[in-house]
Amino acid sequence: MKLVKLIANLGYGSRKQVASMFREGRITDATGEVLYADDRVDHAAIRIDGEPLDPPAGLALMVHKPVGYTCSTKDSGRVVYDLLPPRFRLRAPLLSTVGRLDRDTSGMLLMTDDGQLLHRIVSPRARLPKVYEATLASDLRGGEAATFASGTLLLESENSPLAPAAMEVLGPRQARITLTEGRYHQVRRMFAAVGNHVEALHRPRVGGLSLGDLPAGQWRVLDADDLSTLFDV
CATH class of the missing domain: 3.10.290.10 (RNA-binding S4 domain)
Incomplete structure (x- = not known):
């Protein structure tokens, strides 16, 4: 070229x-x-x-998304691309988010311009675990973990039950949830289904890859070892 x-x-x-x-x-x-x-x-x-020079095509990034940013190029407010060098938004092929975190969720966001890598990560066949830490409005009642693990929980307006999800209690109003699928606002809707409300949500891990000590609002390039760790679950 x-x-x-x-x-x-x-x-x-x-x-x-x-x-x-x-x-x-x-x-x-x-x-x-x-x-x-x-x-x-x-x-x-x-x-x-x-x-x-910036890395060539095939770029993969880990971004620590703060609350208040959307995974969009067109939103009128703050977007995750604002956290990157402005030229990253103009790359061809396009640098895309791998899935999304909503505006009020912080944590690990992956981005890539490699379509095959993106598909491999989001494919239902990959079943990559995604770990979320939730702070709740009310105390846990004790039966949530069994409900989430049952594989029978049906969310409002959904036609098929959720895949089993693991829950670990971190405190009276704190829980760690591990999902292997990614439905719209899934963790928030899961707790709503059992009568609770998520006040804060953070994703520290996807697959075998952790945010580690990457500060909020910062990003780093993922190398071959990082990508191997991502899929090593």
């Missing part, structure tokens, strides 16, 4: 704008030597204004 197209696809600008960057000498190799549009250079050796 020609360097102009490569850099434009990474969101640094239109092809015309990138061509102008070449003319201005802003694109160099790792030693600082100016590059030209028809040069052949390894991706890792390219610099723009002295900074390494």
Whole structure:
């Protein structure tokens, strides 16, 4: 792929704008030597204004989504793309969220421009566990874990029961839920079905991958070892 197209696809600008960057000498190799549009250079050796080029297509990210952000490109409020470099929103192929967390849910959000990886993660066949920690409005009654694990719980307006889900009590009004499916607002609707209300919801883990000490609002690139850990469950 020609360097102009490569850099434009990474969101640094239109092809015309990138061509102008070449003319201005802003694109160099790792030693600082100016590059030209028809040069052949390894991706890792390219610099723009002295900074390494963003990762190529096949990018996967972990984002620690705070409360108040939506998984959308069009919402009038704050969106998860606001947490990333602006050019990430302009990448081609598109950098998409892997599933969604609603505005009032914090925690791990995965993003990728790799369609095959996205499908592998969200496919029902993968059955990747998703772990949520819920803070509730009322004390737990004691029978919730059995109800969630039964595989018979039917949510309002649903035609099929939920797959069994595991629940661990963390406190009188706190619980950890592990799901292997992803229905709309599932955890909130599960607790509503047993007469409770979720006041706060956080997702610390997907598959074998944990947020760890990644601060809220921050992100990091996932490497091959991270992706192996994700599916190692």
